[in-house]
Amino acid sequence: METPTSSNSNASSLRWKILRQALLRRPSLQFPNEQSEVPIKRISRRTSQGFNLIPCRIVDGRVNEESDGRLVSVCYTLPIDGAPELYVMQREDSGADLSDFEICNRYNVDNTGLVCRWPSEDVLAYFCLSHADMFRSKKIIELGSGYGLAGLVIAAATKASEVVITDGNPQVIDYIQRSIDSNSGVFGGTSVKAMMLHWDQEDVSNISGAFDVIVASDCTFFKEFHKGLTRIIKLLLKDDEASEGLFLSPKRGDSLDKFLEEIEKNGMHFSVSEIYDAEVSKRHQCLMNGDDSWPGYEKDHCYPLFVRVTR
DSSP: OOOOOHHHHHHHHHHHHHHHHHHHTSOOTTOGGGOOSSOTTOEEOOOOOOOOOSOEEEEEEEEOSSSOTTEEEEEEEOSSTTOOEEEEEEEOSSEEOHHHHHHHHHHTOOSHHHHOOOHHHHHHHHHHHHTGGGTTTOEEEESSOTTOHHHHHHHHHSOOSEEEEEESOHHHHHHHHHHHHHTGGGOTTOEEEEEEOOTTOSOOTTTTTOBSEEEEESOOSOGGGHHHHHHHHHHHBOSSSOOEEEEEEOOTTTHHHHHHHHHHHTTOEEEEESOOOHHHHHHHHHHHTTOTTSTTOOHHHHSOEEEEEEO
């Protein structure tokens, strides 16, 4: 991996600033009735809400095979006929430990893939499931995968030739590998593997120009990582035949626009679609019209746009 640059240092400083603010906001000991049941060592986080496109349930409580007792196996019932159930390893609790932030700083990554399954990931997985023909017989890589739901869905339900599920956080990669092992019987002839991949990683010669399709969800929020992300996209896409990147991301102020500027600077092309799936649009409209299943739902920060990138 590369020696951290000044932008990397800024990203690390930002993470620790967020952590410090979270700790300073914990309830005062002078008001015991306001204290959280979550230990002081934990940091609260949002998002139990989502678009609820793929039904899921915890199937066997806590997983205590190793030291991380926070893991559970979550069963996803894919909403198409003949699709298998998927078992994904996720954290059950609603917090991040200080050790998580230490790992983030060591590897210069954020911890967003650890704390929950984000709504855009749910939408990406559903989109891939509903458009399986886009992936059939192709080599696919998922970037910044978090728990890897989209990559696992592609592997299980689209007859892709190969699916590589990546993240820059070693803890996340461990969870993904456990999920792959738990679902090995449903991938058929599709080759599936987890890989640690940092977007600023210098040597990617073993996978450079290897993929027909890149997929990712909600990977454009941190502007500090835009240059690395666009660089790795260009390196991974096949350059001798048609290839594309499929991204789902909310606008979040100007963060998506800044990412698209980097795409253009790298000589690539993009298109952005607000309407790309009938069911996703239906759920979005219900939420915009006052459905209270997702309190605080707001289009700019919550609704993922569909971005297609080509070389």
